[in-house]
Amino acid sequence: MGELVQLTSFGLTEGDVIGALGRVKVRAVDYADLYFESCVSESVSMEESLVKRATKSVSQGVGIRATAGEKTGFAYSDELTKPALELAADTARYIANSPSGADAVPVPVRQCPTRDLYPIERAQAEVATADRVSLLNAIDAEARRYDPRIKNVMASFNTEYKVVMVAASDGTLIGDVQPLSRLQVTCIAEENGQRQSGSFGGGGRVGFEFYHEGDRYLRFAREAAREAILNLSAVEAPAGVMPVVLGGGWPGILLHEAIGHGLEADFNRKKTSAFSHLLGKRVASDVCTIVDDGTLPGRRGSLNMDDEGTPTGRTVLIEHGILRGYITDKLNARLMGIPVTGNGRRESYQSVVLPRMTNTFMLAGTSDPEEIIRSVDHGLYAVSFGGGQVDITNGKFVFSASEAYLIEGGKVTRPVKGATLIGSGPEILTKVSMVGHDLKLDEGIGTCGKEGQSVPVGVGLPTIRIDEITVGGTQG
Amino acid sequence: MSQQIQQREGYSQLAVDLLAKAKLSGATEADIIIADGETFSVQVRLGAVDRLTKAREKHLGLRVFVGKRSASTSTSDFSADSLNQLVAETCILAKAVVEDPVSGLPAVDQMAGERPDLDLYDSTRLNTEQQIELAKRAEAAAMSSDERVTNSEGGDFDSSSGRVVLGNSHGFLGEYQSSSFSISVSPVATDPESGAMQRDSWYAVQRKFAKLDSPEAVGLEAARRTVRKLGARKVSTQRVPVVFDSEAAGSLMGNLCSAVSGYSLYKGASFLAGLLDKPLAPEFVTIYDDGRMVGGLGSRPFDGEGLPTRRTTVVERGVLKSYLLDTYSGRKLGFASTGNASRGVGENPSVGPTNFYLAPGSKTAQDMIKTVKQGLYVTDLIGFGINMVTGDYSRGAAGFWIEGGELAYPVEEITIAGNLKDMFAGIEMIGSDLVFRGRIASPTVKLGEMMVAGN
Numbered sequence: 001m002g003e004l005v006q007l008t009s010f011g012l013t014e015g016d017v018i019g020a021l022g023r024v025k026v027r028a029v030d031y032a033d034l035y036f037e038s039c040v041s042e043s044v045s046m047e048e049s050l051v052k053r054a055t056k057s058v059s060q061g062v063g064i065r066a067t068a069g070e071k072t073g074f075a076y077s078d079e080l081t082k083p084a085l086e087l088a089a090d091t092a093r094y095i096a097n098s099p100s101g102a103d104a105v106p107v108p109v110r111q112c113p114t115r116d117l118y119p120i121e122r123a124q125a126e127v128a129t130a131d132r133v134s135l136l137n138a139i140d141a142e143a144r145r146y147d148p149r150i151k152n153v154m155a156s157f158n159t160e161y162k163v164v165m166v167a168a169s170d171g172t173l174i175g176d177v178q179p180l181s182r183l184q185v186t187c188i189a190e191e192n193g194q195r196q197s198g199s200f201g202g203g204g205r206v207g208f209e210f211y212h213e214g215d216r217y218l219r220f221a222r223e224a225a226r227e228a229i230l231n232l233s234a235v236e237a238p239a240g241v242m243p244v245v246l247g248g249g250w251p252g253i254l255l256h257e258a259i260g261h262g263l264e265a266d267f268n269r270k271k272t273s274a275f276s277h278l279l280g281k282r283v284a285s286d287v288c289t290i291v292d293d294g295t296l297p298g299r300r301g302s303l304n305m306d307d308e309g310t311p312t313g314r315t316v317l318i319e320h321g322i323l324r325g326y327i328t329d330k331l332n333a334r335l336m337g338i339p340v341t342g343n344g345r346r347e348s349y350q351s352v353v354l355p356r357m358t359n360t361f362m363l364a365g366t367s368d369p370e371e372i373i374r375s376v377d378h379g380l381y382a383v384s385f386g387g388g389q390v391d392i393t394n395g396k397f398v399f400s401a402s403e404a405y406l407i408e409g410g411k412v413t414r415p416v417k418g419a420t421l422i423g424s425g426p427e428i429l430t431k432v433s434m435v436g437h438d439l440k441l442d443e444g445i446g447t448c449g450k451e452g453q454s455v456p457v458g459v460g461l462p463t464i465r466i467d468e469i470t471v472g473g474t475q476g
Numbered sequence: 477m478s479q480q481i482q483q484r485e486g487y488s489q490l491a492v493d494l495l496a497k498a499k500l501s502g503a504t505e506a507d508i509i510i511a512d513g514e515t516f517s518v519q520v521r522l523g524a525v526d527r528l529t530k531a532r533e534k535h536l537g538l539r540v541f542v543g544k545r546s547a548s549t550s551t552s553d554f555s556a557d558s559l560n561q562l563v564a565e566t567c568i569l570a571k572a573v574v575e576d577p578v579s580g581l582p583a584v585d586q587m588a589g590e591r592p593d594l595d596l597y598d599s600t601r602l603n604t605e606q607q608i609e610l611a612k613r614a615e616a617a618a619m620s621s622d623e624r625v626t627n628s629e630g631g632d633f634d635s636s637s638g639r640v641v642l643g644n645s646h647g648f649l650g651e652y653q654s655s656s657f658s659i660s661v662s663p664v665a666t667d668p669e670s671g672a673m674q675r676d677s678w679y680a681v682q683r684k685f686a687k688l689d690s691p692e693a694v695g696l697e698a699a700r701r702t703v704r705k706l707g708a709r710k711v712s713t714q715r716v717p718v719v720f721d722s723e724a725a726g727s728l729m730g731n732l733c734s735a736v737s738g739y740s741l742y743k744g745a746s747f748l749a750g751l752l753d754k755p756l757a758p759e760f761v762t763i764y765d766d767g768r769m770v771g772g773l774g775s776r777p778f779d780g781e782g783l784p785t786r787r788t789t790v791v792e793r794g795v796l797k798s799y800l801l802d803t804y805s806g807r808k809l810g811f812a813s814t815g816n817a818s819r820g821v822g823e824n825p826s827v828g829p830t831n832f833y834l835a836p837g838s839k840t841a842q843d844m845i846k847t848v849k850q851g852l853y854v855t856d857l858i859g860f861g862i863n864m865v866t867g868d869y870s871r872g873a874a875g876f877w878i879e880g881g882e883l884a885y886p887v888e889e890i891t892i893a894g895n896l897k898d899m900f901a902g903i904e905m906i907g908s909d910l911v912f913r914g915r916i917a918s919p920t921v922k923l924g925e926m927m928v929a930g931n
Contacts, residue, residue: 044573047743052576054569057822058551058562061533072527078534078552091530094604129572152744188744188865195744197865237870239893239929240713270521272629272664272675352527387860389872393629393664393675394708396889398859398872420861420870420891422929472861472870472891472929476713 005165005175010036010060016082017167018108024066024089025169028096031330033168035063035307036080037349044129045156046136054129063349064088067331068096076350108173113304114311117297118205120179127181127208132157135183135211139221143187146225149232151195152188153221157181157211166309170330174309179205180300180456182445185220189228196234198227199402202443204300220443227384227403230415237404237419237473243376244421244466245407247383248369248440252459255290255360256448257388257397258425259283263317263325264343264355264450265332267392274395274426275323284321284429287365291316292327294342294358300444301359301458305342308353312342317360318429329355347453354450361460365435369463372434374410380471381405381412382421395425398472420472428469436463487512488651490554491643494538494563499645501567503540505581506645507781509819510536513638518604520611521630522619528604537821540566544575550822578807581781586813587648588778588785595771596654597637600685607633610659610691617695618663622703629662629675631695635685640776642819648782656773657685661698667706674705676856681913683771701855704876708886710930711877717851718892718926719844719878722909724854725918729834731896732763733916734864736790736798737827738805747867747897748796756796757900760837763791765800767815767830774830774915780819785830788814800827834918837906841920844905846881852928853878854892867896873928890930899923 007014017034025032038060045053061078062085073095075088136155143153158181165175182203189196200223204210211217246254259275267273275283284290294312296302303312308330316324328336329344332355345356373381381404388399400420405412441460448457487510498506512534519527536559537550547569551562602610615631637655642648660679666672678698680689720728740746748756767785769775779785781803788798799809802817802825818828845853854875861870870893876883907920 050574050576052546052573052579053824054547054573055822055824056547056549056565056569058549058553058558059535060553070521071525074527074529076531076533091528095525095528129569133572133574154743154745186745190744195749195865197745197863237893239891239927241931270627270629272627272673274673350531350533352529389858389860391675391856391858393673394705394888396858396872396874398861398891400859400861400870417866417868418861418863418870419893420859420872422859422872422889422891424889470710470889470891470929470931472872472893472927474870474893474927476715476927476929 005163005177007165009163010038010080010165012080016085020064020085020089021167021169023086024064024093026093026096029066029068029093031169032066033166033308035349036165037061037162039160039162041158041160043156043158044132044136046140047154048152049140051133051136061349062088064092065352066092066095070335071095072352074352106171108167108171111174113174113176115304117295117302117304118179120207127159131208135217139185139217142218142221143185143225146222147229149189149191149229150187150225151190153185155185157183166307168309172309174305176304178303181206183211183217183220185224187224187228189232191232194232196228196231198224198231200224200227201445204298204444205302206298230403234415234417236475237416238380238471238475239473240476241468241470243379244469244471245373245376245379245381246461246464248436248438248461248463250442250459251382251385252361252442252461253385253388253399255362255461256357256457256459257390257399258423258428259290259317260357260360261390262392262395262425263327265326265328265336266355268326269332269336273392278323278426281323282321283323283426284318285432286321287435288318288321288429288432289363290318291363292357292360296359299359299441299458300446300456303358306344307346308344310340310342310344312358315341327355327357329353345455347455351453354453356450356455357448357457359441359458359460361439361441362435362462364437364439364462367434367436369436369438372436372463372465373407373412375434375465376407377409379407381407390425396422397425398422416473421469422472423469428466431467432464433467434465438462487641488649491641491649494559495643495645497560497563498538498540498567501563502542503567504543505541506539507581508536508538508643509821510641511638511821513636515636516607517632517634518607518611519630519632520608520615521628523612523616525608526630535821538562538566539824540570541580542567542570544577544579545570545573546579547573548822548824578804581644581646582783582803582813584646587646587782588650591650591777592768594768594775594777596652596683596775598655598684602635607635614659614661614691614695617692618661618699621696621699624665624668624703624706625663625699626666627664629664631661632659634658642782644782650778650782652777654683656681656683657688659688659691659694661695663699663702665702665706674702676702676705679913681773683773705886708874708888710889711887711928712931713929715925715927717848717922717924719848719851719853719920719922721841721853721855722911722918722920724857725921726916727857729832729918730916731862733829733832736800738799738801738809739827740864741799742805742808745865747865751796752799754796755794756791757794757903759794760906761791761794761903762789762835764788764835765790765816765829765832769831772831773912776830779815780817780825783813783815783817785815800829802827829915831912832916833910834906836908836910836919839905839907841907841909844907844920844922845878845883848878848881851878853883869894869896869899890928892926892928894926
C-alpha cells in the first residue's frame with residue numbers, strides 16, 4: 001500500500017463523487033457505492049528458450065451500484081468524467097423505481113486502511129523488463145539442467161498494480177493500492193516417445209525480491225521439472241472408494257471447493273446451498289477447524305480492505321467440526337442480519353460485488369504426518385492438484401490430482417497418473433480422522449471463478465487423512 | 477481526457493493514425509484492434525428484479541514488430557496523450573524481448589479481400605421493461621411447471637452488441653458488427669421426501685432476437701432438467717458404455733478443439749502432436765470448423781489477424797486432416813494459417829474455434845440409449861481433470877443409469893475416466909440432434925466402455 005490514494009489520481013474531485021453518490025442514493029435506495037479502479041498488468045513469457053512475448057494492459061473505470069432490498073442496480077463506465085458518472089448513477093438508480101427525491105448522503109470522511117499487509121513502494125512493484133527476461137532465462141536453464149528429458153520449458157511472469165477507491169453512502173471513502181504478481185513454470189518431459197508435463201508456480205502481493213529469496217524462482221523451475229519427470233513413470237490411477245491422504249499446502253483446494261463456496265452468504269440467503277440449514281450443526285469431524293483469513297501479510301488472497309472498503313478479517317467457518325459462520329459482503333450481511341466479514345470482492349470495476357473467499361485453510365492438528373501415511377493400508381497420497389469445481393446446491397465437488405502416489409502397506413510407493421476425486425461437501429470433512437501438525441499455505445497461485453469473475457485466493461492445509469472418498473482412476 | 481475520440485466512425489481513422497505513429501516510433505510492422513460495445517443484463521429471482529447491469533465499454537489493442545521482436549499492449553483510455561504513450565511504450569517493450577525468427581504479420585497477399593455479410597448483427601433494441609418481462613416469463617415458466625421446483629438461482633436476459641475494427645501496416649482495414657441475445661434459467665428443485673436439492677439450468681443464445689426460443693420453452697426445459705435429477709444416487713465402480721448427451725458431447729469437442737490448436741501442438745503439449753493424417757476416430761466421424769456459417773455464434777468475416785475465415789475439415793471420415801492455426805503457430809508447424817487467429821484485446825493472437833462441430837448422424841438419443849444394456853447417460857461434467865499432453869481424462873459426472881436400454885434412475889457423485897485418444901477411437905454412434913448453442917456443438921454421442929468410479 002504505502003501511499004494515500006487520492007481521488008485526484010482518477011482525475012475527479014470529492015465534489016464530483018459526492019454529487020454522483022447523491023444522485024444514485026435516492027430515498028428508496030438502501031445503499032449505494034462508487035468503485036474507482038485503475039490497473040496496469042504486465043506479462044513476459046518464455047518458451048523454446050526464447051523470451052519472445054511481452055504484453056502490457058492499462059485499464060481504468062468506475063462501477064456504480066445501488067441496492068434496494070434484494071435488488072441491485074449496476075452500471076460501469078471506462079470514462080472518468082462528471083457526465084459519465086452522472087449517467088452511470090442514473091442507470092444504477094433505475095432499480096429503485098424512484099426517479100427523483102435525492103436522499104441526504106453523509107459527507108464521507110477519507111480514511112486510510114489501518115494496516116499495510118503489502119508494503120511495497122510503487123518503484124519496487126515496477127520490474128524492469130530486462131530483469132523479467134533474465135529471470136525467465138535462468139528458469140529455462142535450471143529446468144533443463146534438472147534432467148535432459150525436459151524438452152520444453154514454458155514460463156511466465158505476471159504483475160498487476162491496482163489502485164482502488166471506494167466511496168459509499170454509508171460514509172465510506174477509502175482507497176488501497178494492491179500489487180500482485182505470479183511466476184508460473186510448466187515443463188514438458190519426453191522419453192521413448194511418451195510425453196508428460198509438470199507445473200509449479202507461486203507469488204503474492206509481493207515485490208520482485210520475493211522470487212529471489214532463497215532462489216525461489218529456481219526452486220519453482222526444479223519442482224515443475226521434477227513433476228514432469230515423475231509423471232513419466234506414473235501408472236494408471238485406481239478407481240473407487242478408498243482412504244486418501246492429502247499433503248499440506250495447495251491440496252487445501254479441498255476446503256475451497258467442498259465447503260468454502262457453500263458458505264458464501266449469497267447462496268445461503270437464497271437457500272440454494274447444501275449448507276443453508278446447517279449453521280450450528282456438525283459438518284466435519286472434531287479435529288477440523290477451518291478459517292478464512294484475509295489478513296495474512298503478502299499473501300495472494302489477502303487484502304487490506306475488501307472491494308466495499310470493509311477491512312478484511314479472520315472468519316471461523318468451522319470450529320471443531322461445527323459450522324460457525326458464513327462469509328459476507330454488505331448486501332448479504334444486511335439482508336441476513338449477520339456481521340460483515342470483509343469478503344465483498346469483485347474482479348474489476350466491470351463486475352458486481354459478491355461474497356468471496358480470501359485465504360481459506362484448516363488449522364494444524366496434532367498428528368505426525370508420517371504416522372498418517374503409515375495408518376493407510378491401501379490408498380492414495382495426493383500432494384498436488386489442478387483445478388476443482390463444486391455444485392453448490394447438491395454439494396458435490398471435485399478436485400483433480402496432478403501429483404499422487406499409491407499407499408501400499410503404510411508406505412508411499414508408485415506415482416499414479418492424475419485422477420479426479422469426487423465427494424459431497426457437507427459429508428466429506430466428517431471423514432477426516434487425522435490432521436497433521438504441519439499446516440502449510442500454498443505458494444500463491446490460486447484463482448477462483450464465480451459467476452464469470454476471477455479473483456486471486458489462497459488455500460492451506462496440514463497433512464490430513466480422509467477415511468473414504470471416490471477416486472476417479474481407470475483401474476477397477 | 478480532452479480530445480477524446482468517441483465516435484465509432486472515428487475508429488478506422490484512429491487505427492490508421494496510430495499505425496502511422498507506430499511506424500515513426502520504430503515499428504517495422506504493426507496491427508491494431510479496436511472493440512467497443514454495450515451490454516445490458518437483467519436477472520430476476522422469484523419473480524422480482526434481482527440485478528440490472530448496463531454498460532458501454534471500449535478497448536484498443538496494439539501489436540508492434542520491431543524487426544523480429546514483438547510486443548502487445550492495450551488500453552481503455554482513448555485520450556490522445558495516453559494513446560501516444562501507449563505507442564511509444566509498446567515499441568520499447570518490443571525491443572526488450574528477443575528475436576523470434578517466425579514472428580511477423582501475415583503475408584500481404586493473404587489478407588481478407590471480400591468481406592461477406594454473415595448476418596451477425598441485429599439492430600433490435602429492447603427497453604429495460606421488455607427485458608425484465610422476458611426474464612420473468614422464463615423463470616415463471618420453470619417455477620410453475622412442477623411443484624418440486626421450489627427455488628431459483630434466477631432467470632436472466634442478456635443482450636449485447638459491439639463492433640470490431642482491425643487494421644494493420646499492410647494497409648488492411650476491416651470492421652464488422654455483431655450482436656447477441658440470450659435467455660437462461662436456473663431452477664432449484666427439492667426432493668419432497670429427503671429434502672435434498674438439485675439445480676440445473678437451460679439457456680438459449682442467438683445473434684438475432686427473433687430466432688431466440690420463447691422464454692417459456694427455456695424455462696420448461698430448465699425445470700425438466702432439474703426435476704429429473706431428484707433422487708440421484710451413486711453407482712458401484714464398473715466399466716460400462718457411456719452415452720454423452722449433446723451438452724456433454726460438446727465438451728468433448730471442446731477438448732478436441734484445444735488439442736488441435738497450433739499452439740498446443742508446436743509446444744508438444746497436445747496428445748495429438750504428430751498424428752496429422754492418422755486415424756483418430758471411426759470413419760463415420762467428421763468434424764468441421766466453419767467460420768462462415770451465416771448467423772453463427774462463432775462466425776466472423778476475418779480472423780484476429782485480418783485473414784479470411786473459412787470452413788476447415790478437422791477430421792474427415794475419421795482421419796485427422798487439419799490443425800487449427802493462426803499465422804505464428806502455422807509457421808512453427810510449416811503450414812498456412814487456417815484463419816483461426818483469436819485476439820483478446822491486449823493479448824497476442826492465439827488460436828480459437830469459429831463454429832466447431834461434429835457432423836450429425838442419423839440416430840435419435842433414444843435409439844442410442846436402447847443399445848445399452850447397462851451403462852451411463854452423462855448430462856453433466858464438472859472439474860478440470862484432463863491432461864492435454866497425454867489425453868488422460870478423469871472428470872466428475874452426473875446423469876442417468878441405463879438399464880435394459882432405458883434410463884432407470886439419476887446418478888451423481890461419480891467420475892468417468894479414460895484417455896481422449898481411446899474415447900475418440902471408441903465412438904460407436906452419433907445422434908442427429910446437432911443444435912448450436914455456442915461456438916462448439918455436438919450431437920449425442922455413444923462411446924465404448926469407460927471406467928465409472930462410484931461406490
